[in-house]
Amino acid sequence: xxxxxxxxxxxxxxxxxxxxxxxxxxxxxxxxxxxxxxxxxxxxxxxxxxxxxxxxxxxxxxxxxxxxxxxxxxxxxxxxxxxxxxxxxxxxxxxxxxxxxxxxxxxxxxxxxxxxxxxxxxxxxxxxxxxxxxxxxxxxxxxxxxxxxxxxxxxxxxxxxxxxxxxxxxxxxxxxxxxxxxxxxxxxxxxxxxxxxxxxxxxxxxxxxxxxxxxxxxxxxxxxxxxxxxxxxxxxxxxxxxxxxxxxxxxxxxxxxxxxxxxxxxxxxxxxxxxxxxxxxxxxxxxxxxxxxxxxxxxxxxxxxxxxxxxxxxxxxxxxxxxxxxxxxxxxx
Amino acid sequence: xxxxxxxxxxxxxxxxxxxxxxxxxxxxxxxxxxxxxxxxxxxxxxxxxxxxxxxxxxxxxxxxxxxxxxxxxxxxxxxxxxxxxxxxxxxxxxxxxxxxxxxxxxxxxxxxxxxxxxxxxxxxxxxxxxxxxxxxxxxxxxxxxxxxxxxxxxxxxxxxxxxxxxxxxxxxxxxxxxxxxxxxxxxxxxxxxxxxxxxxxxxxxxxxxxxxxx
Numbered sequence: 001x002x003x004x005x006x007x008x009x010x011x012x013x014x015x016x017x018x019x020x021x022x023x024x025x026x027x028x029x030x031x032x033x034x035x036x037x038x039x040x041x042x043x044x045x046x047x048x049x050x051x052x053x054x055x056x057x058x059x060x061x062x063x064x065x066x067x068x069x070x071x072x073x074x075x076x077x078x079x080x081x082x083x084x085x086x087x088x089x090x091x092x093x094x095x096x097x098x099x100x101x102x103x104x105x106x107x108x109x110x111x112x113x114x115x116x117x118x119x120x121x122x123x124x125x126x127x128x129x130x131x132x133x134x135x136x137x138x139x140x141x142x143x144x145x146x147x148x149x150x151x152x153x154x155x156x157x158x159x160x161x162x163x164x165x166x167x168x169x170x171x172x173x174x175x176x177x178x179x180x181x182x183x184x185x186x187x188x189x190x191x192x193x194x195x196x197x198x199x200x201x202x203x204x205x206x207x208x209x210x211x212x213x214x215x216x217x218x219x220x221x222x223x224x225x226x227x228x229x230x231x232x233x234x235x236x237x238x239x240x241x242x243x244x245x246x247x248x249x250x251x252x253x254x255x256x257x258x259x260x261x262x263x264x265x266x267x268x269x270x271x272x273x274x275x276x277x278x279x280x281x282x283x284x285x286x287x288x289x290x291x292x293x294x295x296x297x298x299x300x301x302x303x304x305x306x307x308x309x310x311x312x313x314x315x316x317x318x319x320x321x322x323x324x325x326x327x328x329x330x331x332x333x
Numbered sequence: 334x335x336x337x338x339x340x341x342x343x344x345x346x347x348x349x350x351x352x353x354x355x356x357x358x359x360x361x362x363x364x365x366x367x368x369x370x371x372x373x374x375x376x377x378x379x380x381x382x383x384x385x386x387x388x389x390x391x392x393x394x395x396x397x398x399x400x401x402x403x404x405x406x407x408x409x410x411x412x413x414x415x416x417x418x419x420x421x422x423x424x425x426x427x428x429x430x431x432x433x434x435x436x437x438x439x440x441x442x443x444x445x446x447x448x449x450x451x452x453x454x455x456x457x458x459x460x461x462x463x464x465x466x467x468x469x470x471x472x473x474x475x476x477x478x479x480x481x482x483x484x485x486x487x488x489x490x491x492x493x494x495x496x497x498x499x500x501x502x503x504x505x506x507x508x509x510x511x512x513x514x515x516x517x518x519x520x521x522x523x524x525x526x527x528x529x530x531x532x533x534x535x536x537x538x539x540x541x542x543x544x545x546x547x
Contacts, residue, residue, distance in 0.1 A: 053412075076379075078370045079412040107512045108414035111455060115408065115417055138516075145515035197371055200362065204371050219370040221513050224520075 001201045008198035012054045012074055019061055023327050026064055032088040035061040036071035040093055046165040046174045047093030050102035050158060051086060052109055053078040056218055058328035059155060059297040065326030068162035077197055078219045080108035086116030090126055098127035098171035100178065102158055104150030105134035129171055131178040133157055135187045135308065137246045138215030138224055149217045152260050152308030153185035155296045159329060163322035177319065181310060186243045189306030190235060191216040191223065193264060195299050214238055218299045236276030239307045244284060249309060251285035256310040256320060261295035264303035273305055289317060296328060337435030338546045340396050344388065347403055349538035351381035357534060364527040368514035373415060373527040380411035396436060400427025414512055415528065418452050418465065425451030438486050442476045449473055456511065463507035463514060463521065465528035472497035472536045485547065490540040497536035501529040
């Protein structure tokens, strides 16, 4: 294992120190591993927090700032944060208008956020609403599993719900916007390599030079199917067709097309993939209203990519275009 | 059967569990790498080490206080699904064990039942889902059966531990329906569940620590 770290057990702590040093507009509660807006809480504004295991950067800490999240809780690598952390974050961002918890659908995340919401209600009486993302079409038989995983849609949801909160909308409306994003978004990913968890020191799974794993999640958990390595064109089809069929997306639907790197794939390859994805969408008559290309929800050093489509109406598009100022997303300001 | 387990004996159970997890943390992580995300050993070990530190700092005076502390510490330090699940197990165990010492094996079994009910409420697991439930439920059934046959701590916990191990082994052929392993579908078959493995260690630790309570 070659990693730019001091010690495996200090990775999360050291990275939080780095975020604090690099971004003076953010503060860090190191005891609780919570990144939050230094200028908060904002009276009368709905607070939005999220969180999850570390290793997905810039998700979630890189999305804290104006027009997006008010706070993010960093768990251990690939491990959900604990209820104390979400409780601390909820207190830090509550400006009296309630707090939205954005939770990715993983068993641990859901349970820990649930316990945090129970504690927050008991301790502070804070009005907490949770929205769970579950956009991964790779999980097919979701009635027999823990359900679909929350992946790429989480990034788009945090941006769009963040804009709604910044406009001063009440909690129920912000949550409604968030649910609408999740309902209209679908994703799928593939891996070219495993990732290596620092504390483990070796790849989580073995993948041959001529193999790829289709339908991976973002924790190095193996996907649904192992296949021979294919061209970007073929990969685009393997990812996009199941997404299109699932919602389904129809001719003349307007979408955000989000091509995401999983951490170890260079941007030039993401653009190669984006071009193939855009061609398929164009063949289906799906209109790409906005695009996002880059590594925004990652799996440490895993090579690979995911595609997310979000069907837009005028409201979601306006909220997407609204100003945002965070370490990882920044426009309109 | 007038004697039973004291608060100190019960703390020995927790300490034995911490030791067993420490001894087996690489195995737990390896099992988790096959069908999960390769962190079960590290997470449980971190949580139980934190429990040991917490018990050094402040000795809870009664069995309920002991298990409340163990449960809250695990919830705060383990993360993942195991934190809320093991945390809830110990919190509910503590809520049901009662202040009175010594604790009879029947009261221990009833408290463990309350803990298992808490795990089910939190995790919504059903039999055969390939989870910690599949080790704990047979252990509880064996414990109850042995106690109603008139067995004491030693025999009852020995049977419970052996049932937990059989339950753990039976998870190998199960199709995972909960947690991250469920995403693998059929590919989860053929792998032993890490949660059932740590749960079997919990029961084995009870046998090791409490067998001599007469």
